[in-house]
Amino acid sequence: MSVADLLWVEKYRPRSLDEIIDREEVVSRLKSFIKIGNVPNMLFVGPPGTGKTTAALALVNDLYQGSASGRFLELNASDERGINTIREVVKDFARSRPSTGVPFKILILDESDNMTQDAQQALRRIMERYASVTRFILLANYQWGIIEPIQSRCAVFRFPPLSPTHIREGLIRVLEKEGVSWSEEALEEIIKASRGDMRKAINIAQSASGGSKRLTKESILQVVGVLHPREIREMINEALNGDFVSARKRLAKLLYDDGLSANDILREMNNELMSVEMDERKRLQVVNALGEANFRVSMGADAEIQISTVLAALVADLK
């Protein structure tokens, strides 16, 4: 038995393009591809929880009309064996060309901006070589995390954060099906904490409802801090207070104990840095360090060493 039905995000994931909330433009373009029975290579770009995977899976489902199994594959690009796995899979695809119906298979590559530049170069060659039998849907948080030659071979679709209205709509849809009641202010809290991330919104709702089938503001506030860890802010504060060694320890915990990706840590730091109070010139220096760290990590440098420079920039006083 699958674990999918235990988690609301998966249980209520839209199965068809018609069920998708918001994203009208994306959906209508995808539908037009289905109508002509051909799709280009695509790049779905947007922050977490904005429907990239959902849209890709729904497209596959609609395209193959329910008999999608064996015709598409999801791979996680952040695996370092990634590029070899991809090559093998694509070769297999090429060998077993589907005899009827849609003449190509689809490969969904999640988190493709986590691939190193070299892996992306290799991916680009694979995309060219097997263009006749395979279509790629690359999912990424940042468009600039994908090398230019791949971008130019893809139709780019943007997935901005969902509007509060749409988060509300999606939440209510799930809550009604689960028979959970809610107070208006509880809903407001979730929407605020989700920042346009539908996955986060639904996760908060599920963990806050517990066994009680009722959402209150209190139960929401209890889980929000846990699901949206405060640790990155604490790390920044430690550095701002001059305690570099503690900040670096916390960074190591986030990277190794919690296994967070460097990209996620950097993105979250970036968000926090915009709101933390500090001298504007200092903010400039820190954000600059962050950019450099981001770039070097994407070139294959060590995450802890690179992010440490951002912490050190926070420690430094400007004269």
Place this chain on the structure above:
Amino acid sequence: MNGSKLSWVEKYKPKTLDEIVGNDAAKKDFIDWLQRWDRRGKAAMLHGPPGVGKTVLVEVAASTLGYRLIETNASDTRREDYLENVIKPAAFNRSLFSSRLMIFFDEIDGISREDSGALNFILELIESSRVPIVMAANDPWSPNLFRIRDKVYMIPMHRIRVQSIVKRLRDICRNEGVRCKQEVLMLIAGRSEGDMRAAIEDLELLYSSREDVDLEEAEKILSYRNVEKNIFETLRMVAFAPTLEKASTSLSSSEEKPEDILEWVFENVPHVLPRQSLYRSLRYVAEADALFKQISKNSLWRILPCFYHKLASAFLVAPQKNRASFSFPTRMRERFKRFQHEKNFRELESFFMKDLHVGRSTFRRDLIPLLRLLSKNEDFRRSMLNRMVDQHLKELYSSVILGEARKRFS
């Protein structure tokens, strides 16, 4: 790592002349010299191998005879402004009433021959200073020092006898409440080659985290330390190197692998540099890291010297805190544990990723915290475990999600 806990070397540093073990002749000689000292500007040089108590003797003698000590090390002498603004005024302190001063150049053989500015400054100071000048050197016959050597009163210090070291170690053990076998103490003292500091460092390494060690185990642990010792020495040389070239050469002539040296520098920069210089310093480390990845990927070994330059620069951006103490890189110590932990994560996530259509980042960022929260609920936990056929998977789930692993890894 945090300043609250003193290392044993610091904790058991002698506070009185009697507590300084060995070198009785040198002690008497130095005290006599100081008491004889009249304002005619002559300097003394304590010389001998590392860890025999040169620095401690100067510090204790100063406090015993009521001198205020102005300490400098080789990295300070690089800085002309420091010599001009701190040392010079102290040397020509004319006030009869202010506290008596003594100027101490530690590790004077670290001054480079090319640094003629600093050498001339010191020579001049020896001639004209109105306060006592004391120096310490490991190697007084270093060619750098030949001009100074003729002008100073030389006091040799010798390796400390094994028996004396054993006795001191036993006192420390008693005070720390650890049981120590005589043969282990003999092993430590024998290996130390008369270096008290090294012996106490070894003792702390063996006993700080456990109460009893047998000879065989001690031999194993300390042989590991051999390597460590080399890198400690290298780091010390880099940290106090007077020039970039010297620092860089120390690094490149080390027997450690370049990537390990990077780890050592990354670990220790925050421990030995003032906060203000951290950013500049770590930028060099980060550049070295990025550069090394390129070097090893593209076999650009001919530009490896650039890598060492960058690492050396990381230390040279600022003068060190006095008496820097280096620590073993956390990342190297934890490497295996982290590798295991990461492996557990991956096995577990490959189970979830298929069903839940999430990538690795999403799994770690959103799913793990969610599963941890939901798993507090008995029913949820049971349903989840029921869906895992594999016993191994259940164990992973218990350790990674239900928190046993977190205790182990925090």
